[in-house]
Amino acid sequence: MPLRHMAVSDTLLKKLTQHSRLVKDDISVIRRLTCQLRELEPEEDFIRQGDRPHASCIIMEGMMARYHVMQSGVRQYLSVHLAGDWPDAQGLFLEKMDHSVCAIGRASVCTIPHAELTDAFRQRPTIGFAIWRETLIDASIFREAITNNSARRGVARLAHFFCEVYYRSGLVDLVKEGVCALPFSQTMLGELLGMSLVSVNRHLQSLRKYRVADFKNGDLIVTNWQKLAEIGEFDPLYLHQVVETLT
Amino acid sequence: MPLRHMAVSDTLLKKLTQHSRLVKDDISVIRRLTCQLRELEPEEDFIRQGDRPHASCIIMEGMMARYHVMQSGVRQYLSVHLAGDWPDAQGLFLEKMDHSVCAIGRASVCTIPHAELTDAFRQRPTIGFAIWRETLIDASIFREAITNNSARRGVARLAHFFCEVYYRSGLVDLVKEGVCALPFSQTMLGELLGMSLVSVNRHLQSLRKYRVADFKNGDLIVTNWQKLAEIGEFDPLYLHQVVETLT
């Protein structure tokens, strides 16, 4: 893993200003944060269940996911993360990781030591609030996943997940002509949605058949967004993408 | 709903110091927070999906729960909360509630305006960190719920939930001789665990049959904790009950 130092890229600022209002002083404190760039191999763990986190990372490129490992060894993926996301902010104030975070496909991240972050929060509480909000949005996404995996079945569950990935990819400009990257295998989709590989395959086929969406070679192709959102009962409220003032 | 003013009770301090180290100044700022006591009728909503939250509440007595409402009108409960919990801290920096919060049985809460809280965080960042951590623990509980409802089936799912309630009740001294309150109906357990009323009833019977746990009249009775934890694959790590220093 090659490491090099760099100033925190605009990726972070772009993400935070998407939902929080920051003033000049906040921005300059953020710009002063240093971070190390790290490249992750496909499926490489960034941090593991049981580890004690000292730094957290922002995704520069690629995709990452959180997951639990069951006693049986089976994985349960919990959420997926895109460029600009902060997939382990959850570990900021926790002693030990209760879950792992890995790359999905090749990814590069920027890591910032916790100590530097908490210093920034003390200087400019608004920065802390913005990142706090970031973690609250994460939590909201978890809640939606509980509902999706518990109360929706089959096609709706798959459709809802596709909606989420597609919508969030759009927010960070990662959708090109109805296509966004989703470097998952069907097996992994099953481990995310709490269904078997075979079920994923069959529900996928019904989305294909009705020309709503397709998924192949690690790409998600949305042919009928309206219909997909309807099947998945998708309402983006839970992603909380509204700019408001943090006084 | 009778309202009266009071100083924030020790309930909050007890909760925060359970997992965060606070110094004298922090504590006195917390003691200066004012709050309104509010009594909630059984099943009364404290705040609803779509509302804009201006205050948040700490549970003084009783139980509360978060839930989503599906398009079909069906409820999906997301998490349950006990005395000392902060069931809507999730709304602290969010524009609109993406879920509702209601009382489970009779409950009383203490509400604190958001503005007063953010002021406290600016004065004493450590207080913010402690409450931030509180919300991160919530998120961890959500993650566990994803895994529970997606990757465990039947009895294990029910057993895991019982473990969580029993364990958390123990932390705040609400277990008496193997019994703790859980004022749910079997229908509600189903809406929490993503299974039908009938399944809940049947899985409950198998826990009864093997003398592991029982559930009746709104009470959870644990007769064999060891076995229950084994069936539910319960590992309390995700509750993050470790005191550590927040510098």
Next chain:
DNA sequence: CGGACCATTGACCATAGTCAACCGCCGTGG
């Protein structure tokens, strides 16, 4: 006494899991 709600049970059905085989693709090594 009647109604509402909750728990329980049986019968039946639907969804989804398991198992197994097969295909195509790709990368490795003989």
Next chain:
DNA sequence: CCACGGCGGTTGACTATGGTCAATGGTCCG
């Protein structure tokens, strides 16, 4: 160069888990 193995995707057959429907009984309350 080609054979082979591994992996991901697809399919069929069978099974199991759990959902739906419906009826019953108990308890509490008006």
